[in-house]
Amino acid sequence: DAKTTQPPSMDCAEGRAANLPCNHSTISGNEYVYWYRQIHSQGPQYIIHGLKNNETNEMASLIITEDRKSSTLILPHATLRDTAVYYCIVRPHGTDKLIFGTGTRLQVFP
Amino acid sequence: DAGVIQSPRHEVTEMGQEVTLRCKPISGHNSLFWYRQTMMRGLELLIYFNNNVPIDDSGMPEDRFSAKMPNASFSTLKIQPSEPRDSAVYFCASSLSSGIIEKLFFGSGTQLSVL
Numbered sequence: 001d002a003k004t005t006q007p008p009s010m011d012c013a014e015g016r017a018a019n020l021p022c023n024h025s026t027i028s029g030n031e032y033v034y035w036y037r038q039i040h041s042q043g044p045q046y047i048i049h050g051l052k053n054n055e056t057n058e059m060a061s062l063i064i065t066e067d068r069k070s071s072t073l074i075l076p077h078a079t080l081r082d083t084a085v086y087y088c089i090v091r092p093h094g095t096d097k098l099i100f101g102t103g104t105r106l107q108v109f110p
Numbered sequence: 111d112a113g114v115i116q117s118p119r120h121e122v123t124e125m126g127q128e129v130t131l132r133c134k135p136i137s138g139h140n141s142l143f144w145y146r147q148t149m150m151r152g153l154e155l156l157i158y159f160n161n162n163v164p165i166d167d168s169g170m171p172e173d174r175f176s177a178k179m180p181n182a183s184f185s186t187l188k189i190q191p192s193e194p195r196d197s198a199v200y201f202c203a204s205s206l207s208s209g210i211i212e213k214l215f216f217g218s219g220t221q222l223s224v225l
Contacts, residue, residue, distance in 0.1 A: 036214075043114075043201050043216025044153070087153075096141055096207055097166060098214060100153035 004088045009105045012082075018075040020104050022088030025069040030093045033064060035073045036100070037084040044087065044100070047073065078108045114217035116202050122223045128190040131220045134183055135204030143214060144177055144187050145201040153201075159185065160207060192224045 005023040012018040024033065034049040048055055048062045050071070055062045061074040075082055087103040115134040123129055135142050143158040157167040159179045167177070174193070179185040189196055199221050203214040 038153075043203070043219055044214070045216070046213040049212065095166070096158060096160065096205075097155055098143075099155060100145075102152055 004090055004101055006086075006088050006101065006104045008102065009107070011107050011109060012075075012078045014080060014108055014110050015077055018078040018082065018106060018108070020073040020075075020086050020088075020106065021070065022072070023070045024088070024090050027068050027090050028093060029068075032091045033062070033068075033071050034089040034091060034098060035060070035062065036087045036089065036098075037082075038087070038103070039081075039084040047086075078106075080108050080110065082106065083108045114202055114204050114215050116200075116217035116220050118220060119218065120221045120223075122225065123192055124225050125193055126191045127224075128188065129192045129196075129222060129224070131187040131200050131202075131222070133185045133187070133202030133204075133217060135185070135202070136215055137183070139204035139206050139215075140182070141205045141207040142179060142185050143203040143205075144185070145203065145216075146198045147201065147219075148198045156187070189222075192222075194224045197222055197224050 032049050032051050035047040036044040038044045047059050048057055050062045050064055064071045085103040085105050087100050089098050117132045141160050144156040145153050147153045156169045157177045158165055162179045175189055177187045199219045201216050201219045203216045205214050
């Protein structure tokens with residue numbers, strides 16, 4: 001199963017773009033990359049997912065490198081409410097299991 | 111839609127007692143997941159169901175833990191007997207699976223304290 005590596009913490013100024021990196025160098029060709037976030041004391045919240053192509057939705061953009069060994073989650077205009085732990089997850093092929101790692105704690109400051 | 115509903119929100123019990131956590135998934139969803147979160151171990155997948163059938167229970171810590179899904183709208187996670195090390199936040203999540211799980215919707219969790 002592909003493992004992910006994320007920095008433990010990051011800071012971002014309010015209004016600026018937050019770029020959260022994730023390394024998944026052992027990913028297989030048919031494994032999806034998912035991003036979730038968890039705001040303090042709440043359940044995790046789905047953000048976005050992708051396979052090969054870059055994806056964008058109302059919350060964020062997901063940039064996946066051509067070799068698929070890494071990806072970046074972009075919050076284009078971070079707000080204080082985006083302060084949370086962000087999890088990058090690779091879903092093993094053939095299973096519905098999502099295994100959460102330790103994530104990146106993003107602190108957005110005024 | 112009310113989302114995934116978990117009860118109780120908080121549970122305080124004494125070691126040795128039976129604890130039952132409840133989950134009502136989003137209507138129409140056919141997959142249900144139980145997770146446990148602690149500071150030391152993070153978010154751990156305990157078990158998940160697809161169409162009410164347990165698919166993978168490899169994360170269930172030991173025989174004291176059991177989970178059931180008698181119908182599409184209800185699941186329970188039972189701990190008997192409970193121990194202080196079971197203290198954690200237990201999350202239930204549901205999803206619509208059509209070959210690929212896209213989004214998991216999580217409940218607000220049950221904060222369990224075993225004294």
